[in-house]
Amino acid sequence: MPIGPVHRTVHSVQVDAAAGVVYGLVADATQWPLHFPPNVHVERLEFDATHERLRMWVVANGEVHSWISRRRQDPVQRRIEFRHTLPQAPVETLHGTWTVEERPGGTCLLTLLRDFTVVGNRPDDVAWVKRACDTNSCAELDNIKRLAERWRHLDDLALSFEHSVRVRGPAELVYDFLYRAGDWPGLVPHVSRLDLTENSPGVQTLSMDTRTADGTTHTTESVRICFPHAGRIVHKQTVTPDLVEAHTGEWSVLPDESGVTVVSQHSVVLREEAVTRTLGPTADLATARRCVRQELGRNATTVLQLAKRHAESAIRVL
Incomplete structure (x- = not known):
């Protein structure tokens, strides 16, 4: 099959952080959904410390696209080469390089x-791909710069936690309740509105109004990637509440010989500059962590209990 003319985009950013810190952020692709705004989910399929194969879901020009990426890491040269296999149209081929160059004074230059x-x-398709590359590259580089320059502070901004519940009922019914999030208004007390679309099988986009404990409402938007055969739904908020800079998570339905364990996992990065604006002048990061x-946790526990009731009630009826 003929290959057309090659088009190139190059983006760089100066980072006031050590080259090793910046390289580490680029190298750990499994954390990209939490750190890079366009990335929804990354599954590492293979890794031998040098070569890796990744399945990636990424928002490009407002649409969710997926592909396999093969990468070769070179930590000595701080260079990562990558190429997409089976890319989605209109992309025919795509490959590239991340490089991190040390600069004087403990800074570095990151180039993609x-x-x-x-x-x-076709010109329109070339322009579409170039626009996606430009938008996503700028978002990725800007966020790496932001994270790397507050690296020592990042542990105070990031938190991860999970909740679980045991269910005496079929895993399929639990998954069904979690998958049909469009039915949650009227069933889930904190969800006052939820608009769900699924233009591609298993890829859902959600816009949701959530009532908080103090009675206020905030609007979020999310992308969910559904794996029915594995009993998993991974999600990322693409529009977050003011206090939250990034939020990813996963629902996991885990059957065993005596029942089902359902797990809700969340990872969050706080937006530090919003803490006092959102929670008041005396609030600090500890307050924000506790609030989030x-x-x-309250919302996740509510959904878990409702999924449990949905599955167990069906068994009692039968």
Whole structure:
């Protein structure tokens, strides 16, 4: 099959942080959904400390696209080469390089280069791909810079936690309740509105109004990737509440010989500059961590209990 002309995008950013810190953020692709705004989910399929194969779901120009990425890591040169296999149209081929160059004073230069071809090389398609590369590259580099420059402070901003419940009922019914989030208004007390679309099987986009404990309402938008055969739904908020800079998570339905364990896992990065604006002038990061942990934990526990009731009630009826 013929390959069209090669198009190139190059983006760089100066980072006031050590090159090793910046390289580490680029190298750990499994954390990209939490750190990079366009990335929804990354599954590491293979890794031998140098070569890896990743399945990636990424928002490009407002649409969720997925592909397999093969990467070669070189920590000595602080260089990562990658290429997409089975890319989605209109992309025909795409490969590129991340490089981190040390600069004087403990700073570094991070550069992302992409070369791509487009099926048929139609100008509109070339412009679409270039726009996606430009938008996502800028978002990724800006966020790496932001994270790396507050690296020592990041542990105070990040938190992860999970809740679980045991269910005496079929795993399929538990998953069904979690999957049909469009039915949650009227069933889940804190969800006052939820608009769900699923233009591609297993890829859901949600816009949701959530009531908080103090009676106020905030609007979020999310992408969910559903794996029915594995009993998993991973999710990422693409529009977050003011206090939250990033939020990813997963629902897992885990059957065993005596029942089902359902787990809700969350990872969050706080937006530090919003703490006093949102919680008041005396609030600090500890207050924000506690507030977010309680709010998300309460909502997750509510959904878990309702999924449990949904599955167990069906068994009692039968």
